[in-house]
Amino acid sequence: xxxxxxxxxxxxxxxxxxxxxxxxxxxxxxxxxxxxxxxxxxxxxxxxxxxxxxxxxxxxxxxxxxxxxxxxxxxxxxxxxxxxxxxxxxxxxxxxxxxxxxxxxxxxxxxxxxxxxxxxxxxxxxxxxxxxxxxxxxxxxxxxxxxxxxxxxxxxxxxxxxxxxxxxxxxxxxxxxxxxxxxxxxxxxxxxxxxxxxxxxxxxxxxxxxxxxxxxxxxxxxxxxxxxxxxxxxxxxxxxxxxxxxx
Amino acid sequence: xxxxxxxxxxxxxxxxxxxxxxxxxxxxxxxxxxxxxxxxxxxxxxxxxxxxxxxxxxxxxxxxxxxxxxxxxxxxxxxxxxxxxxxxxxxxxxxxxxxxxxxxxxxxxxxxxxxxxxxxxxxxxxxxxxxxxxxxxxxxxxxxxxxxxxxxxxxxxxxxxxxxxxxxxxxxxxxxxxxxxxxxxxxxxxxxxxxxxxxxxxxxxxxxxxxxxxxxxxxxxxxxxxxxxxxxxxxxxxxxxxxxxxx
Numbered sequence: 034x035x036x037x038x039x040x041x042x043x044x045x046x047x048x049x050x051x052x053x054x055x056x057x058x059x060x061x062x063x064x065x066x067x068x069x070x071x072x073x074x075x076x077x078x079x080x081x082x083x084x085x086x087x088x089x090x091x092x093x094x095x096x097x098x099x100x101x102x103x104x105x106x107x108x109x110x111x112x113x114x115x116x117x118x119x120x121x122x123x124x125x126x127x128x129x130x131x132x133x134x135x136x137x138x139x140x141x142x143x144x145x146x147x148x149x150x151x152x153x154x155x156x157x158x159x160x161x162x163x164x165x166x167x168x169x170x171x172x173x174x175x176x177x178x179x180x181x182x183x184x185x186x187x188x189x190x191x192x193x194x195x196x197x198x199x200x201x202x203x204x205x206x207x208x209x210x211x212x213x214x215x216x217x218x219x220x221x222x223x224x225x226x227x228x229x230x231x232x233x234x235x236x237x238x239x240x241x242x243x244x245x246x247x248x249x250x251x252x253x254x255x256x257x258x259x260x261x262x263x264x265x266x267x268x269x270x271x272x273x274x275x276x277x278x279x280x
Numbered sequence: 281x282x283x284x285x286x287x288x289x290x291x292x293x294x295x296x297x298x299x300x301x302x303x304x305x306x307x308x309x310x311x312x313x314x315x316x317x318x319x320x321x322x323x324x325x326x327x328x329x330x331x332x333x334x335x336x337x338x339x340x341x342x343x344x345x346x347x348x349x350x351x352x353x354x355x356x357x358x359x360x361x362x363x364x365x366x367x368x369x370x371x372x373x374x375x376x377x378x379x380x381x382x383x384x385x386x387x388x389x390x391x392x393x394x395x396x397x398x399x400x401x402x403x404x405x406x407x408x409x410x411x412x413x414x415x416x417x418x419x420x421x422x423x424x425x426x427x428x429x430x431x432x433x434x435x436x437x438x439x440x441x442x443x444x445x446x447x448x449x450x451x452x453x454x455x456x457x458x459x460x461x462x463x464x465x466x467x468x469x470x471x472x473x474x475x476x477x478x479x480x481x482x483x484x485x486x487x488x489x490x491x492x493x494x495x496x497x498x499x500x501x502x503x504x505x506x507x508x509x510x511x512x513x514x515x516x517x518x519x520x521x522x523x524x525x526x527x
Contacts, residue, residue, distance in 0.1 A: 034401075036393075038293065044387065048290035088523045111389070111403075113396040119404025119517050126509035127525040136510065138397035140291065140389045142358070149360045150281075150385035156358075157366025158417070159425050161408040161434060169518030170405070178406050178432045185428035186421070187408060262373035263383065270366050271416030276335045278367075278374040 034121060035105050036112040036141025039227040040068040044147070049139045052105050060094040061107035061117075062086070069107065078102075091117065091124045098134050111143040115164055115192055145190045148223035148251035151233050153265025155221060155253045160188035165195070165202040172202075179206050183213040188259065188268050191252040195243070203243040203252065210254050211238050219266045221253040222246055235266055281368060282352050283359040283388025286474040287315040291394070296386045299352050307341040308354035308364075309333070316354065325349075338364065338371045345381050358390035362411055362439055392437045395470035395498035398480050400512025402468060402500045407435035412442070412449040419449075426453050430460040435506065435515050438499040442490070450490040450499065457501050458485050466513045468500040469493055482513055 035052050038044040053059065053073045059066065063081040066074070078097070082090045094106040108116030118138050125136060149156045161182035165175060182189045189210070194203040207220070216239035224232040224247065234245060238254070246252060259268040272278060282299050285291040300306065300320045306313065310328040313321070325344070329337045341353040355363030365385050372383060396403045408429035412422060429436045436457070441450040454467070463486035471479040471494065481492060485501070493499060506515040519525060 034397075039387075041295070043295035043298070044293045046285065046291045046293050046389070048288070051290070088519060088525065111393045111396075113393060113401050113403045115404065115517070118397075118401035119515060120519055122401045122509050122512055122514045123516050123520065124525045126514070127520075129526075130510075136512070138401070140286075140393040140397040142293070142387045142389055143393055146283075146358045146360060146387040146390055149358075150365075150387040154281075154360050154365035154369045154385070156360045156409075157362065159408070159410045159422075161406070161429070162403075163406045169522065174433070175406075178434060181428040181432035181434075182408070185425045187425060187428075262369050263377075265369055265383070267366060267369045267373070269370050270362070272335060272367055273370065273374075275416065278335065278371045279376075 034108070034112040034118040034138040036108050036110050036116055036139065037065060037068050038110065038142040039144065039147040040109060041227040042070060044142055044227055049141060052139050055103060056105040057102040058097045058104045059107060060090050060104060062090070065107050065109050068109065087117065087120055091121050094121065095124055095128060095130060095134070099130050109144070111141040112138055113140070114143040114145070114162070144192065144226065144251050147226035148221065148253060151223050151226055152221035152235060152253060153262070153267055155188055155219070155255060155259065155266040155268050156190070157268045157270050158188060158256060160190055162190045162192065164192040165199065165206060166193035167199065179209050183210050186256045188256045189254045193248055194246045194250055194252050196248045203246055207238060207241055207243055214238055214254070214257060219255045219259050219261060221266045222250050224250050226251070281355070281359040281365040281385040283355050283357050283363055283386065284312060284315050285357065285389040286391065286394040287356060288474040289317055291389055291474055296388060299386050302350060303352040304349040305344045305351045306354060307337050307351060309337070312354050312356050315356065334364065334367055338368050341368065342371055342375060342377060342381070346377050356391070358388040359385055360387070361390040361392070361409070391439065391473065391498050394473035395468065395500060398470055398473055399468035399482060399500060400509070400514055402435055402466070402502060402506065402513040402515050403437070404515045404517050405435060405503060407437055409437045409439065411439040412446065412453060413440040414446065426456050430457050433503045435503045436501045440495055441493045441497055441499050443495045450493055454485060454488055454490055461485055461504060466502045466506050466508060468513045469497050471497045473498070
């Protein structure tokens with residue numbers, strides 16, 4: 034299992050690159066496979082499938098591995114954060130293959146850290162990571178997690194904020210945040226972090242436009258201490274209460 | 281701001297390495313500076329300070345940058361996750377230097393993803409990241425966040441679980457988890473992920489030994505669906521309810 038990070042080759046660690054270089058077979062969602070450099074794909078079996086093909090992808094990867102091939106299943110970001118590591122492990126178990134296979138995960142830079150780096154320092158205190166996709170999770174569970182995270186003053190990082198079928202979920206999540214947070218609380222939205230089409234919006238709960246987000250946008254809502262500092266999104270850790278920070 | 285990831289050079293992305301290579305001055309907590317390869321430190325001003333020297337470190341870095349030098353302030357993991365990015369941004373603002381300086385963050389692999397990779401796939405669903413350090417955060421705030429995260433069925437990743445002064449916090453956090461979770465819920469603990477002294481414990485809420493953890497251990501407590509699969513820590517995403525996963 035290899036997470037490709039944000040997609041920029043300069044953010045792919047040597048360990049991940051080596052795993053790709055040594056693979057016989059590379060399996061993944063088409064647009065993620067496209068993030069792998071052509072030099073690393075050359076001469077390999079490449080299996081690229083569509084968006085809802087996760088189960089087929091994992092099965093192809095595990096069957097190839099069971100046949101003795103060295104297989105890399107790629108995710109974007111980190112393979113363990115809403116990535117394929119979980120499904121692959123679950124199917125490895127369900128298919129009864131654990132003895133035959135060696136399973137390992139090479140960690141990567143998750144989308145939440147890539148977006149945070151571009152926004153400033155929004156994650157410098159406790160945070161919750163929540164996906165708004167209700168394809169596999171009942172909406173009431175998602176809503177209860179949002180409510181708990183805002184009420185307990187977590188910074189909240191939102192994956193999968195919108196899709197054509199779920200156009201209202203992000204607006205509802207921001208409205209929920211507004212019941213717990215000041216209207217000036219920073220809200221950051223990042224599309225295509227560290228890719229050519231990168232777009233960053235740093236705004237506030239009062240001004241945030243949920244319709245700007247798409248399925249791949251990462252949204253960060255601050256906690257009660259978050260604010261703008263030097264034009265960036267800052268969540269202070271609490272040093273100012275104990276130390277003099279001025280020059 | 282550069283996060284060095286877990287510390288293994290094979291997990292340091294080229295963008296971070298280039299920032300270090302191009303710096304005039306590298307500033308950080310001593311043990312983190314020691315993670316930088318000697319070749320990257322050679323010929324540079326290196327400022328390594330002690331554990332509670334964060335404010336002094338940031339001031340040194342910002343003053344050098346204000347004097348026109350290219351400075352890298354290093355953190356372990358990701359610079360934005362309990363790292364130095366927040367304090368640096370806060371002091372940049374407090375010291376009134378924003379116009380003079382260019383501030384940027386190179387994302388890294390956070391400790392939570394490194395630990396998760398070694399445990400299996402514990403973070404494949406919504407998760408909360410909480411530090412048990414009460415040096416800068418009141419204990420009741422930490423306890424309220426733990427309570428909210430366990431009650432709303434987040435996977436919970438715990439940073440800074442123990443220190444000499446806080447020997448009981450992790451035991452209390454696990455006892456709190458046990459009021460919301462089955463005793464068989466997986467608990468993973470990882471020390472020194474991807475470093476020579478790496479140690480991994482995969483156990484359960486009933487069996488977990490909080491005294492094994494130290495300040496740098498990363499602890500992950502599963503949600504109500506988490507279980508062992510093929511000997512690893514799995515948090516299923518929910519595919520099994522919609523698809524046939526067997527071979």
